[in-house]
Amino acid sequence: MPVLALAQEEQAKTLETVTVTGSRIKRAELEGRVPVQTLTREDIERTGLTSIGEIVQELTGSGSALNTKFNSSGNFGFSPNGDGVGAGSAQVDLRNLGPKRVLVLVDGLRWVNESSASGVSAAVDVNTIPLALVDRIEVLEDGASSIYGSDAIAGVVNIITRRNVEGGQVTVHYGQYGEGDGQLGGADLSWGFNTDRSNLFLSLSYTKQKEVSSDDRAISAIPLQGGSSRVPGGRFAFTDPDGNEYDLTTNAGLSNPVYTPGLPDCESGVARTDDFHCFDFGTDAFNFARFNMLVTPSERLGVFGQYRFQFTENTSFYAKALFNRRESTNRAAPEPIDLGPGAGTAYTANVVIPANHPFNPFGFELVGGEGGNIGTIRRRPLEGGPRIFEQQVDTQYFAAGLEGSFGGQRRFFWDVNAAYSKNEAEQTNRGSYNSRNIATALGDPAVCAATPGCTPLDIFGFGTITPAMLAYISPLFRDRSQQELTQATANLSGVLFEGWAGDVEFATGYEYRKYQGSYNPDPQTVAGEYNGVPSLPTSGSYDVNEVFVEFNVPLFAQDGGSQKLDLSLAGRYSDYSTFGGEFTPKYGLRWQVAEELLLRATYAEGFRAPSIGELYGSQSRFDALLVDPCLVPPTAPLGSLAPIACPGVPVGARQNDPQIPVLTGGNPALDPERARSFSVGMVFSPAFAVDAPWSEKLDFEVTFYRHDLQGAIQAIDAQTQLDLCANTQASQYCDGITRLASGEIDTFSNFLVNLGSIKTDGWDVDLFWTLPETSWGQFKLAWQNTFVTRYEARGAGGQLQPQGPGIVVNDSAIPEWTSTAVLGWESSDWSASWTVRHLSEMEETCLAADPATYCSDPAGGSNTLDATTYHDAQVGYAFDVLKGLQLTAGVNNLFDEDPPVCTSCSLNGYEASTYDIPGGRFFYLRADLKF
Known part of the structure; x- marks a missing residue:
């Protein structure tokens, strides 16, 4: 797992001028003004993973998000966010606020949102960014709308590409699960050269992931909520x-x-x-579960290149280009x-x-x-075979820019950039019906x-x-979607003047963006002939003009900078063609109390503009696992009564299927989400632990965070709406729910609205310890922890949503405590690491058809997901004989820890965005050769 680099950043270093994620001001110091977590190339390779999404999802501050363990086509239908299902994608969530509230950048510029041929998403698929081009990943877990604009409510993931590479490198990797399936293999080829005035970097990468079938693991081979009434x-x-x-x-x-x-x-x-x-x-x-997948197969091919040329000492040019293809597959039971x-x-x-x-x-x-x-x-016609959903997603990215500096003793830095990116997706559906x-x-x-x-x-x-x-x-069905992002930026930063406590620094700039997106289902679907999940075309576009300014004002300095107090101010004005203007400020304090102790605090206001899919997304459907309180449960004995007697529902009417179709879609009347974020923290690096017999360096960091989101764009939780309708019969909950004469739900409309609020807060507590080097080598320990103390979502009418710390609902888990500890060792040509990942216990509503077997408290209607701890081990050796060759072997989930059973999760009996797959001991080998 990655090692937080904040403590190292606290020591001022004389470097080339750089921009750190979380600020637009170029500096010669990496100062840790905001909580930025840096995943180095070494940290990335230590995970044994091959997807940026999977790597970032293992951070302790990450929340639930789609990945290749979600078999997300078929009965998943369309997400209640109106953006499609994201089949085959990997997304990033921070602070449990959702992937659409995380801004993904590549070298400081926005990345295009995903296309998976099923909608117009508000999130980025980081599987469209090859891991081979990554030098490091910087993760800002703080509100940053004033710095970067919309979408940065929960934080920013900035992927820094490789440059200044000399020579070539070939990396070959292979791995598989201990059960003999889920083979993962691939190769990366990179090459670069540098001259006095230019550098070039090229990379080619290929990764192939084979499937793991749900039928090959006991926990996923049967539907815990009971089978389907659609029988062969x-x-x-x-x-x-x-x-x-x-x-x-x-x-x-x-x-x-x-x-x-x-x-x-x-x-x-x-x-x-x-x-x-x-x-x-x-x-x-009918047992539909055995047709699903625990790991979905995919192939990714990526080509990337960037070239930089220095015209003069103060002016340079760069150009970048990327092409990436992802081919992935989802599978579902034969279509009923x-x-x-x-x-x-x-x-x-x-x-x-x-x-x-x-x-x-x-x-x-x-x-x-x-x-x-x-x-x-x-x-259920088994004769037609399972439904197969095959996606082909092509990503194109082009960027160019000029950058330079001018001035004398007080230098100013400028850059102008332009970028165009496009995602195109086609999904072919086999096994469905007209x-x-x-x-x-x-x-x-x-x-x-x-x-x-x-x-x-x-x-x-x-x-x-x-x-x-x-x-x-049973004809073929072909759906297509596309998203485009065109952007241009101009930035200027430098020192305004020398103040009484140091240089007053600034950054300012202009940004233009245009978003275009469309979703075009198969003509048979548009004509209303598709037997599966209905949907209609979606298309739309909008643009935004923005200006921003940022200042860093030293208020106090003493003892050569070992004691220093700085004030940071930032503001951005955004003018959207869809809803008008929005201003977002940010304020921060950084107090270097002493060389050993740093205190910092930030307050930021943020917003997120509704996306194309959220505004214009057509009516679609997803099948939700719901308990209808107006009907007798499907497994209840004959003669049972429903938990609640509802008007118009016959006495004794039975719920024949736990999957209820829910209609969702966009809403052109949506307003932006608005947020307030606050963080306060400290970094303590005690002098007594520097160059001591027992410690070379020790750093301790604590950060408190709070996010208050108002007008969140989402639909009210479907189960909550159904329960409130049954209990109150109020029109605000019951409008859109209609029933057949049998009492079963006919239609369930659950469209996007500006929900009431989401409030969450918690703590990050991290420890980093470097031990002295001895004849046995050198050890380093990194221990990171996130504690979620509050997560509260309320509907527009004040109704409390079911999510919360220590609760699993709707395939989304929020552990109260997530912890990762990494012990690394290096000695001469050898290296090794041991990683421990811990998730605290959680609770869920028991929805198992056999609660006595699968639920810890069947009488109380709940189930406890026990605390889970995973162990990962890795060892590597660099050869002297063939210099440049390193072999690495590792195993993730060394002790084959199975995930706890989740009876409320839609597929496979466990929560796929939080836990490793059952039977999940994963072995891998990697060979790196530099030349």
């Missing part, structure tokens, strides 16, 4: 011409079932003797076919299966829609015969759907 033999609920109600499924193993008229219906309790039996959720439910009320499209909801249809076993017409006799028909063709193939045989390609469809029984039937109802 079909579930058929209908009323016959005599008014008898049936809820049938096909007996196992039979095809072309025979329905015998006059046999008992399912309300009588008498067993049937034909090829059908009464459906029972406990015994007939639903017919009758509540089905996904008008074609399937209003289907008519005539009595003369060659495969209708009932002998009378089945009619969907209002007044029809179909209650529900649900069939609902219009389904309705035609189940309809009038004469109409089907007159329709090119149509083959009558048999959904009644096991193995009844032939290849010819599939060819008609």
Whole structure:
């Protein structure tokens, strides 16, 4: 894991003038004015990981975010943020405020937001940035809108690219899980040269990650919340011409079932003797979990180059270019076919299966829609195979700029930059169905015969759907999305004048950005024919003009700078074409009390402009795991009553499926989010621990942070809205929730709004200790901790959302304590490290179908996720014989610690953004050769 570099920054060094993340003022000192965490190349290689997202997600201050452990297509549908599913991407979250509130920069310039062919996202996919080009990663965990503008509410991740490289380097790596799967391999090739006036750096990288199937681990091979009522033999609920109600499924193993008229219906309790039996959720439910993935496969190919040329002593030029391709895959269980009320499209909801249809076993017409006799028909056609979602994402980036300096003793530094970046994505969906063709193939045989390609469809029984039937109802679906970012900046910084306590420094500048984004689903989807998750096209654009100014004013200095008090001031005005102007200030104090002790504090106001997807995103759907309090739970005994009696819901009505479709989408009336951030901290480097027999250097750091976000853009938590509607029947919660005559939810509208507030605070406590070098080598210890003391989200009406410290909800965990300790050792040609990662215990609502087995407190309806500790080990050796060759071997999760069971998580039985996968001991080898 990375080592915080703040303490080292406290010692003033004579360096080339640089810009540190968190300030625009160029200085010859790295002073630690704000809490910046630096991940060096060495820190990155120590993790054994190959994705920037995975590396940053292991920081103690990181929150839950998408990564390749999320099999995020299929039933995930579209996120409630209106931005698609981010399939195959890796995002970054800081302070649990969400990836869209983290600004991602590359060499100080913004990176384009992701495209995953399913929406217009407000977050960056850092898998579009190859790890091979990274020199270091600087992470600012503080509000920085006044410095960088929108999106920097929770902090900034600034990826610094490699330059001034001399010669070539080849890196080859390979790893796999102890179970023999999830193979990860790749190679990086880089080369650079330097002259007196120029330097060039080129890199080529390739990484291939193979899948880990959910069926290969016990925790993920079964759905903990219970299986699906969409079963391979079909579930058929209908009323016959005599008014008898049936809820049938096909007996196992039979095809072309025979329905015998006059046999008992399912309300009588008498067993049937034909090829059908009464459906029972406990015994007939389908195991969809085994088709999912614990690790999704992907391939990434990246090419990067940058060239710098110095025209004069004071003026230089640079140009950069990048191309990156990511190919990834998600997989879900075979797509179900639903017919009758509540089905996904008008074609399937209003289907008519005539009595003369060659495969209708009932002998009378089945009619969907209002007044029809179909209650529900649900069939899981295994014949079509699982749904496969394949993404191809291409990223292009071009940047150029001039930079230089002028002046005499007081020098001024200037730069002008322009950059263009684009993400294009295409997703191909195999194994889904066209609902219009389904309705035609189940309809009038004469109409089907007159329709090119149509083959009558048999959904009644096991193995009844032939290849010819599939060819008609299962075409390919192709979705596309694109995002573009055009930006230009001009900056000036330097010393205004010499004040009574030192130089008064400043920075100022102008920035222009234009965002463009679009999402274009398959024409069949636009026409309302897609049997899966419906969506419509989205497109939009906006631009922004900004000016900023920043000052550093020394207030007091003594003893040659060993005692010093500085005031920093910053402000930015942003003019958006979508909503107008916004001003954000920031104030900071840095007090060098003594050489040993530094105190600092910051207060910042920030904002985040609504993104294209949030403003213009069309209506989409995601399937949420919800408990409907108005219905009897699906596994409850017959005769049970619902927890709450709701108007219009029949007594004893049962929730037949834990997955409820929830509609979401953008809102053009959204306002910006506004935030206030505060931090205060200290860095203590005691003199008694410098060059002592037991210590070469010891640094101790404590930081308190607080973020207060108002008008947060998100939808109210769906379960919270459903519970409040059931308990209060208030229109503000119940509007948009409609029910079928059976009592089950038909539509659930849950669109984006400016939610009430999110408030969070906590502490970072870090220790860094370098021991004296001996004949045994040298040891270094870095121990980092984050304690979340508050996380409180409230809706616009004041309703408390379920998230909080020590709670898991909606596939998102907020541990109260996250800790990482790294013990490093170097001796001559050898190096080694031992990393310990700890997550405190958490609680969740118990949603397991078998709570006695999977929940710690089934009577209380809760489950405890035990504290989890992972151990990682690595050893390396640099060869003298072949200089420049280093071999490194390591294992992550050395003791094969399984994640705690999460019954409320959507897939795979654990929380994928926080824990390693089950059966997760990962071995790897890496060879580095420099030439």
